[in-house]
Amino acid sequence: MKQNIDVNVPSVSTIIFTLNEEENLPACLDSVDWCDDTHVVDSFSTDTTHEICRQRNIPLIQHVFEGFGAQRNWALETLGLKHNWVLILDADERVTPALASEVNRLAQRGEPDVGAYRLTRRFYLWGRWLRYSSLYPTWVVRFVHRERVEFLNRGHGETQRVNGKVAKLEGHLIDENLKGLDDWFERQVRYARRDAEFEIESERSPGEQATIFSRDPLRRRAALKRLAALLPYRAFFYFFYSYILRFGFLDGRDGFMFCRMKAVYQSMITINKYDLRKASGIIAKGRETGRQ
Numbered sequence: 200m201k202q203n204i205d206v207n208v209p210s211v212s213t214i215i216f217t218l219n220e221e222e223n224l225p226a227c228l229d230s231v232d233w234c235d236d237t238h239v240v241d242s243f244s245t246d247t248t249h250e251i252c253r254q255r256n257i258p259l260i261q262h263v264f265e266g267f268g269a270q271r272n273w274a275l276e277t278l279g280l281k282h283n284w285v286l287i288l289d290a291d292e293r294v295t296p297a298l299a300s301e302v303n304r305l306a307q308r309g310e311p312d313v314g315a316y317r318l319t320r321r322f323y324l325w326g327r328w329l330r331y332s333s334l335y336p337t338w339v340v341r342f343v344h345r346e347r348v349e350f351l352n353r354g355h356g357e358t359q360r361v362n363g364k365v366a367k368l369e370g371h372l373i374d375e376n377l378k379g380l381d382d383w384f385e386r387q388v389r390y391a392r393r394d395a396e397f398e399i400e401s402e403r404s405p406g407e408q409a410t411i412f413s414r415d416p417l418r419r420r421a422a423l424k425r426l427a428a429l430l431p432y433r434a435f436f437y438f439f440y441s442y443i444l445r446f447g448f449l450d451g452r453d454g455f456m457f458c459r460m461k462a463v464y465q466s467m468i469t470i471n472k473y474d475l476r477k478a479s480g481i482i483a484k485g486r487e488t489g490r491q
Contacts, residue, residue, distance in 0.1 A: 211234060213238070217244060238274070239252050240270065267352065313364045315363070316365065318339065319337065320374040331446040332450045438458050
């Protein structure tokens with residue numbers, strides 16, 4: 200018997216993660232106004248994030264941030280979600296109408312052998328899509344069955360264990376941070392420290408090795424990150440890869456500037472790894488000599 204599917208019937212829960220997102224949150228909420236079960240998980244914002252949710256009658260719950268993976272797991276396990284299929288968003292992301300129709304259709308149809316879906320994000324800066332310099336397409340897992348996925352902290356981001364297949368969505372997210380470059384660089388400082396810690400820990404216990412020749416784009420991306428962590432002059436190689444090999448120059452001067460920004464981030468990781476190793480050596484030396 201053919202299943203009756205109406206993409207206009209909400210069949211998806213949405214979770215939005217925030218920290219001082221008063222500039223970005225309204226557009227994100229507007230993009231999911233079709234959803235009948237939207238929740239905001241906030242890491243104790245000090246701006247008007249709470250007021251924005253109150254005015255829109257969107258439930259907001261606060262939880263201490265312990266990593267993106269841990270935060271997502273806590274939300275999936277704790278919130279009283281109405282639907283099994285969940286769309287996971289950061290506040291600087293927006294859902295396109297095509298993606299909204301697609302996820303509702305898939306949720307209603309149901310795929311018992313699928314645990315999650317991956318999709319692409321289109322990164323916007325200075326009012327335009329930086330298609331090439333942002334290394335599009337990069338894939339993220341954001342549409343999940345709440346009982347079939349476990350997220351794991353991985354540096355400043357996350358990865359996941361999925362009970363079932365990871366399928367592909369045709370629709371995409373719009374990723375546009377409206378808070379300006381000061382905020383972008385402030386976040387990179389935090390992210391670089393977490394990525395440095397993760398890379399050092401991975402060197403001690405490398406675990407399963409992904410391959411850049413994998414057919415899975417998520418595994419290819421993980422392998423490229425591992426390779427980048429081993430390269431000398433990683434900032435230079437990142438710039439060459441993104442601006443030349445991935446055609447970032449086709450984005451014009453905006454692409455040149457963004458590739459430089461991302462190369463600076465690679466330098467920040469290198470410097471943080473150096474600092475962490477020096478600090479570890481000083482602590483170890485102090486223990487050996489009896490200093491506290």
